[in-house]
Amino acid sequence: MAHDVVITGIGLLCSLASSAQALYENVINNRKAYRTVRLAREPFQKEYPASLVDLSQVPLPSSPNLRKMGRASLFALNAAQSALDDSGLRSAGLEETGLVIATQSGELNNIEQFYLSFFNDGPSGASPFYFPGTVLNITGGFVGIHYGIKGPCHTFSSRETTGLEALGYAWAAIRSGSCHRVLVIGTEELSPAFMRAYQDIGIIAGSEDSEPFRRAVAAEGACALLLEDKDSALQRKAPVHATIEAVSKRQDSLSNGRFDLLISGKNGYGPLDSREDAFTSSLSIPRHLVFKPLTGEFFGASGLFATALGCVSPEGHVLVCSCDTMGAFSAVSLVKP
Amino acid sequence: MTQTVVITAADIITSNADSYHSFASALETGISVSRVPSSFDTTGLAAHKGFFIPSTYAPAGTNREELDRHLLTHLISRNSDTLPRNWQSADLIIATTMGAGITGQSLIRRAYTCEEYSFSREEVVPSFSSSIAEYMRERLQMSGTSLTVCDACASGTSAIGIARQQILAGMTDCVIVCGVNILFEMPFYGFSSLRLLAPDVCAPFDLYRKGLILGEAACFLYMESIEQAQTRGAAILAEVAGYGASGDADHITAPQKRGDGAARAMRNALRDARVSPDSIDYINAHGTGTKFNDLAETHAIKQVFGNQCSPPVSSTKSYIGHTLGAAGITEAIASITALNTGLLHPTLHLTTPDPDCNLTHISIEPRYQKIRTVMSNSFGFGGNNAVVILKKHEGAS
Numbered sequence: 001m002a003h004d005v006v007i008t009g010i011g012l013l014c015s016l017a018s019s020a021q022a023l024y025e026n027v028i029n030n031r032k033a034y035r036t037v038r039l040a041r042e043p044f045q046k047e048y049p050a051s052l053v054d055l056s057q058v059p060l061p062s063s064p065n066l067r068k069m070g071r072a073s074l075f076a077l078n079a080a081q082s083a084l085d086d087s088g089l090r091s092a093g094l095e096e097t098g099l100v101i102a103t104q105s106g107e108l109n110n111i112e113q114f115y116l117s118f119f120n121d122g123p124s125g126a127s128p129f130y131f132p133g134t135v136l137n138i139t140g141g142f143v144g145i146h147y148g149i150k151g152p153c154h155t156f157s158s159r160e161t162t163g164l165e166a167l168g169y170a171w172a173a174i175r176s177g178s179c180h181r182v183l184v185i186g187t188e189e190l191s192p193a194f195m196r197a198y199q200d201i202g203i204i205a206g207s208e209d210s211e212p213f214r215r216a217v218a219a220e221g222a223c224a225l226l227l228e229d230k231d232s233a234l235q236r237k238a239p240v241h242a243t244i245e246a247v248s249k250r251q252d253s254l255s256n257g258r259f260d261l262l263i264s265g266k267n268g269y270g271p272l273d274s275r276e277d278a279f280t281s282s283l284s285i286p287r288h289l290v291f292k293p294l295t296g297e298f299f300g301a302s303g304l305f306a307t308a309l310g311c312v313s314p315e316g317h318v319l320v321c322s323c324d325t326m327g328a329f330s331a332v333s334l335v336k337p
Numbered sequence: 338m339t340q341t342v343v344i345t346a347a348d349i350i351t352s353n354a355d356s357y358h359s360f361a362s363a364l365e366t367g368i369s370v371s372r373v374p375s376s377f378d379t380t381g382l383a384a385h386k387g388f389f390i391p392s393t394y395a396p397a398g399t400n401r402e403e404l405d406r407h408l409l410t411h412l413i414s415r416n417s418d419t420l421p422r423n424w425q426s427a428d429l430i431i432a433t434t435m436g437a438g439i440t441g442q443s444l445i446r447r448a449y450t451c452e453e454y455s456f457s458r459e460e461v462v463p464s465f466s467s468s469i470a471e472y473m474r475e476r477l478q479m480s481g482t483s484l485t486v487c488d489a490c491a492s493g494t495s496a497i498g499i500a501r502q503q504i505l506a507g508m509t510d511c512v513i514v515c516g517v518n519i520l521f522e523m524p525f526y527g528f529s530s531l532r533l534l535a536p537d538v539c540a541p542f543d544l545y546r547k548g549l550i551l552g553e554a555a556c557f558l559y560m561e562s563i564e565q566a567q568t569r570g571a572a573i574l575a576e577v578a579g580y581g582a583s584g585d586a587d588h589i590t591a592p593q594k595r596g597d598g599a600a601r602a603m604r605n606a607l608r609d610a611r612v613s614p615d616s617i618d619y620i621n622a623h624g625t626g627t628k629f630n631d632l633a634e635t636h637a638i639k640q641v642f643g644n645q646c647s648p649p650v651s652s653t654k655s656y657i658g659h660t661l662g663a664a665g666i667t668e669a670i671a672s673i674t675a676l677n678t679g680l681l682h683p684t685l686h687l688t689t690p691d692p693d694c695n696l697t698h699i700s701i702e703p704r705y706q707k708i709r710t711v712m713s714n715s716f717g718f719g720g721n722n723a724v725v726i727l728k729k730h731e732g733a734s
Contacts, residue, residue: 065589068589099584104465104467105465111441111445112445112449114523114527115442115445115446115523116449118522118526119446119449119450122378122380122381123378123379123380123381123382123522123525123526123529124380124381124382124529126526126527126529126530127530128527128530128531131526131527131528131530131531132589132590132718134435134523134527135434135435135487135489135718135719136434136466136487137487137488137489137717137718137719137721138589138718138719140584140719140721141584141589141718141719141720141721142589142719144584144585144586144719144720145586145587145588145589145720147586148586149584149586150583150584150585150586150598150601151582151583151584152582152583152584153488153582153583153584153719153720153721154486154488154495154499154582154721155486155487155488156484156485156486156487157465157466157467157485157487158466158467158470158483158484158485159465159467162467165484169499172502172503172506172508173502175506176502176505176506178502178609192448193444193445193448193449196448196456197444197448197456197460197461197464198461200455200456200457200461201456201457201458201461201462249482250482326462326467326471327471328482328483
């Protein structure tokens with residue numbers, strides 16, 4: 001028999017907010033997260049509208065591995081702590097918990113630093129300090145080590161739909177009974193080469209663009225959701241933010257639902273926005289929350305940010321939608337208690 | 338919903354083979370070919386060798402930057418006649434560690450050296466891990482969903498396990514699971530910087546082993562429900578009987594010394610397959626040839642199977658090197674050949690078994706033995722552990 005899956009913990013970190021409720025309030029009050037930033041690394045310095053996290057203002061748990069962690073892993077650690085605190089779960093009870101990381105690019109700045117180490121100094125100059133950060137599952141490793149998470153651990157890497165793909169995996173794992181609890185974390189950081197390349201091909205806005213942007217604004221941050229088997233959650237009197245009714249990557253599977261709210265994945269980039277419109281135009285959903293023009297595009301983490309917003313919105317039946325620039329699609333249906 | 342997931346097609350290209358059958362033959366005859374790379378510099382490194390796919394195995398005109406996606410597309414295309422008619426609606430799971438690394442490396446190099454350069458879509462889009470799946474879906478006109486799994490060296494086995502879970506859950510009828518690894522500067526220099534590369538041979542579990550040798554591979558498995566396979570009269574290569582995964586929660590690159598996490602993954606797989614350790618006829622080890630991995634894996638196997646006598650064990654990496662994200666799938670294919678031919682390949686170069694790795698090794702010469710159940714292990718950076726159990730299906734060819 002399939003188990004019901006609930007979300008019992010939400011944690012997030014971005015420049016606009018460090019809680020789902022604060023993020024929702026800022027979004028509905030039209031507050032923007034981004035400003036013009038200069039990603040300063042020689043030999044080029046360019047300016048972009050972007051949403052960067054100021055790590056100096058972020059409380060981080062104490063960890064012997066902290067100095068090895070790239071920004072994406074630090075964001076993930078902060079978001080995970082918030083989600084666990086929110087769920088009332090002590091770290092001592094996490095051994096059997098699963099862990100899924102969603103990221104498009106991983107520790108981008110460490111990846112670039114590793115490349116620079118041998119671009120500059122030849123093969124033997126390659127840095128052993130930065131090399132582990134080039135493997136995308138490193139964030140899962142750091143989070144698993146910090147919290148003693150010893151259940152199945154996976155890292156998925158696609159584009160904007162990755163977050164909901166990770167959520168879908170965790171949902172299916174709990175429904176089947178193979179896990180009782182999974183921590184799902186989406187995390188993304190920005191780097192000079194990434195920003196430059198994405199701006200050159202017109203996906204993100206650059207300093208020459210003026211508002212309203214016809215492209216996405218890049219954002220970094222992390223969002224963590226703790227998913228549990230409903231019976232276990234109720235047994236330990238955990239807060240239940242929402243029940244995940246369904247997750248799907250097929251556009252026809254959720255088209256019969258009656259939803260009160262759509263959390264949109266539109267980010268201002270025309271081809272992506274058109275894809276979502278093609279799916280949602282046939283659904284009669286009375287309210288749409290389009291958050292990315294305010295928060296920025298979190299890429300692999302964005303589906304989890306969207307789900308967090310869906311959890312704290314007042315509506316009872318929420319559809320969270322995510323399309324990517326290459327045609328992939330993912331959606332999740334939430335039901336509030 | 339089905340209770341049984343099977344593999345009905347498989348193909349592979351490696352440094353020693355350009356097909357499934359030539360791979361099986363190479364495992365029997367001991368063919369293993371490593372060489373110094375011709376496409377990048379290894380000056381100043383302690384180790385220079387890798388297991389590279391010969392250029393003659395790739396479609397004509399393929400450049401190295403696109404080799405990963407071209408090889409996988411080529412493999413699927415040349416098997417399309419033997420796949421089911423609706424194979425293009427199958428879901429696609431790509432297992433990779435470095436993903437689209439060569440194109441990403443080129444992009445970063447250009448970004449930092451050419452201030453006035455303007456990037457094109459053709460350069461940027463392929464630089465992400467998911468671009469392999471995107472390329473394949475477009476070229477092969479595949480309409481199913483796709484997923485890119487990046488669990489380091491456990492990616493391949495994780496991908497098999499995830500596909501199995503999705504089919505059992507009724508989320509999909511069939512999955513094409515692909516693994517690919519193409520060597521370039523980044524992984525080579527990176528593993529060298531961690532002093533993990535062997536300068537001469539890969540000799541897993543040997544007392545004098547000096548490390549791993551990296552390898553290239555492209556491979557796929559077609560997985561589906563047994564009902565679907567039987568309806569169309571497909572030959573069943575193996576049953577994916579069980580899958581187990583765990584995290585070490587110990588160290589970011591080294592395995593947990595006692596092998597506790599790995600043992601947990603093995604036990605989870607046995608439980609999932611509903612078999613006891615006694616049922617395992619052969620273990621295809623992760624067996625990288627590094628001091629720490631081989632020792633940790635030995636401890637893990639002993640925890641699960643007892644101290645006295647393990648099932649026969651060998652490492653495919655001694656033939657084709659460590660193919661990183663593709664390793665789990667190459668080793669599943671080696672396990673499938675073992676199930677169907679009774680040939681258990683040896684661990685090459687295992688001439689002086691390490692007394693601390695005292696397992697039942699198959700070394701030097703192959704062993705011929707009818708087997709029914711194989712365990713295949715994969716353990717990766719970040720403490721990712723994944724284990725799959727494959728069974729011979731009654732009536733399998």
